[in-house]
Amino acid sequence: MVLWNLSEFAKVAVKETAKENKGDSTSTIIIEDPNSNDSTANQTSISIANKFLSKACPEFLKSKAGMDQDRLVKVGRSVADLVRIANDDVTGKGDKMSTGLVSVVDQCDMLAKGLKIPKVRFGKTNLQMSIVTLGTMRFQQTWGSHITELKVGDNVMEACQENIVDILKYAINEVGVNHIETANMYGSSEIQLGDVFKRLFESGVKRDDVIIQTKVNCFAAKDFRKTLEDSFNKLQLEYVDLLSFHGVNYYKQYDLIFNNPDGENLMDIAKEYIKAGKVRHIGFSSHAQPELIKKCIETDAFDYANIHLHAFGSYTASGGGECGGNIENARLMKEKDMGVFIISPYDKGGKLYAPSKKLRSLTLPDLEPIQYGSLWCFHLADLDEAQASAHTIVCGAARPSDLDEPAYAAYLYGNKREESLQKVKNVAARLRQAQIDTLGEEWLDSWHKGLPNCNGDDKIYAFGQMVWLHNIIKAWGLYEFAKDRYGSFDGNTKSFDPALSNEENIQKKYLMYGYMPGVAWEEGKDYSDALANVPEGNKEKVMDAIKFLHKCCSSTVADKGDIPDEWQTAYDMRPWTAFPERNSSAHVPAADQSLTGTTADADGERFAQLLST
Numbered sequence: 001m002v003l004w005n006l007s008e009f010a011k012v013a014v015k016e017t018a019k020e021n022k023g024d025s026t027s028t029i030i031i032e033d034p035n036s037n038d039s040t041a042n043q044t045s046i047s048i049a050n051k052f053l054s055k056a057c058p059e060f061l062k063s064k065a066g067m068d069q070d071r072l073v074k075v076g077r078s079v080a081d082l083v084r085i086a087n088d089d090v091t092g093k094g095d096k097m098s099t100g101l102v103s104v105v106d107q108c109d110m111l112a113k114g115l116k117i118p119k120v121r122f123g124k125t126n127l128q129m130s131i132v133t134l135g136t137m138r139f140q141q142t143w144g145s146h147i148t149e150l151k152v153g154d155n156v157m158e159a160c161q162e163n164i165v166d167i168l169k170y171a172i173n174e175v176g177v178n179h180i181e182t183a184n185m186y187g188s189s190e191i192q193l194g195d196v197f198k199r200l201f202e203s204g205v206k207r208d209d210v211i212i213q214t215k216v217n218c219f220a221a222k223d224f225r226k227t228l229e230d231s232f233n234k235l236q237l238e239y240v241d242l243l244s245f246h247g248v249n250y251y252k253q254y255d256l257i258f259n260n261p262d263g264e265n266l267m268d269i270a271k272e273y274i275k276a277g278k279v280r281h282i283g284f285s286s287h288a289q290p291e292l293i294k295k296c297i298e299t300d301a302f303d304y305a306n307i308h309l310h311a312f313g314s315y316t317a318s319g320g321g322e323c324g325g326n327i328e329n330a331r332l333m334k335e336k337d338m339g340v341f342i343i344s345p346y347d348k349g350g351k352l353y354a355p356s357k358k359l360r361s362l363t364l365p366d367l368e369p370i371q372y373g374s375l376w377c378f379h380l381a382d383l384d385e386a387q388a389s390a391h392t393i394v395c396g397a398a399r400p401s402d403l404d405e406p407a408y409a410a411y412l413y414g415n416k417r418e419e420s421l422q423k424v425k426n427v428a429a430r431l432r433q434a435q436i437d438t439l440g441e442e443w444l445d446s447w448h449k450g451l452p453n454c455n456g457d458d459k460i461y462a463f464g465q466m467v468w469l470h471n472i473i474k475a476w477g478l479y480e481f482a483k484d485r486y487g488s489f490d491g492n493t494k495s496f497d498p499a500l501s502n503e504e505n506i507q508k509k510y511l512m513y514g515y516m517p518g519v520a521w522e523e524g525k526d527y528s529d530a531l532a533n534v535p536e537g538n539k540e541k542v543m544d545a546i547k548f549l550h551k552c553c554s555s556t557v558a559d560k561g562d563i564p565d566e567w568q569t570a571y572d573m574r575p576w577t578a579f580p581e582r583n584s585s586a587h588v589p590a591a592d593q594s595l596t597g598t599t600a601d602a603d604g605e606r607f608a609q610l611l612s613t
Contacts, residue, residue, distance in 0.1 A: 006101040013051035014083045034577045037069045045076030057105045063112035070401040073575040081571045099365035107408045116176035118414035123339030125281045125303045129179050132406045134171045135396035136182040136189045143187040160579045170400040175407040183215035190234035215246030218253035221264040245284040249514030250457045287515050289455040290321030293329050304339030310349030311376035319464020324448035330388035342393040345373050351481035353573040358477030358566035362430050366423035374409035375424045398578035435475040450533035454517040458503040461530050462518025470545035479567035486553035488516040521550040
């Protein structure tokens with residue numbers, strides 16, 4: 001297909017849809033339905049997609065994949081933004097639009113034909129694992145823990161349960177995902193999955209062909225056993241392939257696993273389950289600082305670990321450790337032959353499903369943001385000087401189509417490896433230049449040095465993460481992502497009692513604080529002690545960066561100044577609100593709301609942000 005033709009098809013599709021909407025006498029009635037595709041905005045996107053694809057890729061519209069309106073909404077949104085990019089392009093080249101459209105059409109073509117995600121050896125487990133994992137904390141009915149018995153049509157919507165069936169069937173049967181990851185802490189995820197697993201296995205899917213991971217938090221021994229048994233009962237499984245200690249975020253949790261002062265070590269309990277054949281391999285997940293993660297790796301007790309290591313940072317570990325993130329731990333895991341599971345590359349990795357205009361302009365014309373975020377992880381061994389590797393990345397799918405772009409990126413990696421690596425390098429070079437242009441090379445080499453980053457069970461200053469958020473706003477426009485993350489600092493600050501010590505305040509919300517530690521910056525507070533280890537030449541810059549972040553992102557600041565247009569969202573690949581996010585506080589029982597540190601409708605969203613897969 002000639003590039004010029006694709007550009008014309010896109011422009012005509014957008015123009016004709018706008019003309020139809022303007023000429024429709026009912027167009028003054030705007031339908032706003034965030035929970036379906038019946039909204040005016042989504043129907044507009046579907047119209048654009050149909051018009052464009054009828055010319056550019058008619059085979060897709062005839063295929064099973066093309067009958068899913070969610071996909072059409074995503075295509076329509078992408079095409080509309082590419083037309084916007086061309087209209088804003090002062091050079092008149094239009095190369096970002098044309099190559100972006102080629103990617104849209106190629107992905108649709110491959111989805112119509114069918115594609116399979118490659119598999120790799122998952123470290124010393126020797127499991128052959130798909131390089132994309134299905135995460136399960138975005139499709140369940142609720143993040144609350146109150147559903148103890150599944151009643152479809154009563155405490156779980158039939159549409160929600162059937163959506164999970166559709167997601168797992170698509171993942172396993174269509175694109176070749178063979179690793180499903182959940183956790184006891186993910187609200188109703190396990191109990192809903194148990195029903196779906198039973199249906200799938202009865203329909204012919206072989207249990208041995210699916211790798212199932214669940215995660216249990218580090219509780220006291222008695223509670224840990226009880227919770228683990230609860231997971232088996234909910235999942236309706238005789239064994240799990242992978243059992244993770246969930247959220248090893250405190251040194252106290254490390255001690256519960258290995259040096260429990262009050263009795264039985266949790267590792268000994270996990271080994272009992274291995275001996276009984278109910279668990280095959282033991283790992284851990286963590287949002288902690290690199291130092292604690294390294295301590296866990298160095299025990300040689302784990303076969304794998306779930307960590308944050310993304311193209312744009314290391315989430316809560318950003319600014320920590322010797323290298324300012326988790327790359328050093330990925331290198332150590334390679335030495336230990338551990339499986340490396342990358343947590344949340346699309347959400348905690350920068351909200352790539354809703355990228356800023358600036359970020360999309362930097363990843364194009366080579367790749368879309370999600371494609372780049374995926375391929376950066378897949379090609380990590382080609383990019384890192386020590387050849388650290390990432391074996392699988394998780395996609396927390398709220399609908400089947402959420403797996404499309406990760407699956408397409410996996411297809412590129414498996415079938416066009418050299419070409420995709422060159423594209424990753426091209427994007428990385430532009431991203432680096434954007435950093436240099438906005439922040440300066442000297443700052444990029446030293447910004448994280450000496451920064452406190454909640455490395456300790458009683459620590460409250462996440463300055464490493466704050467300065468990282470400042471950097472990614474300035475360089476790549478990741479403003480909406482940074483706002484979401486800073487909301488956790490605001491929430492923690494609001495819930496802290498000034499009459500209590502740091503340790504006492506953390507203890508009040510112990511479990512949840514560990515997933516997103518840190519408090520907001522406060523006007524007039526003396527932070528000189530906290531900055532004692534920061535190089536003298538960086539101290540003023542550090543405080544300026546944190547003040548900038550607070551002004552831009554804190555919910556307590558009304559006047560945020562002029563927010564550049566390039567920081568605004570280019571498109572959002574979420575056609576409708578995921579089930580657990582609907583009226584989220586209503587789905588989180590009072591006992592769980594107390595963990596969040598926020599109030600009213602923000603409770604459930606706060607809960608969701610902290611419970612990262």
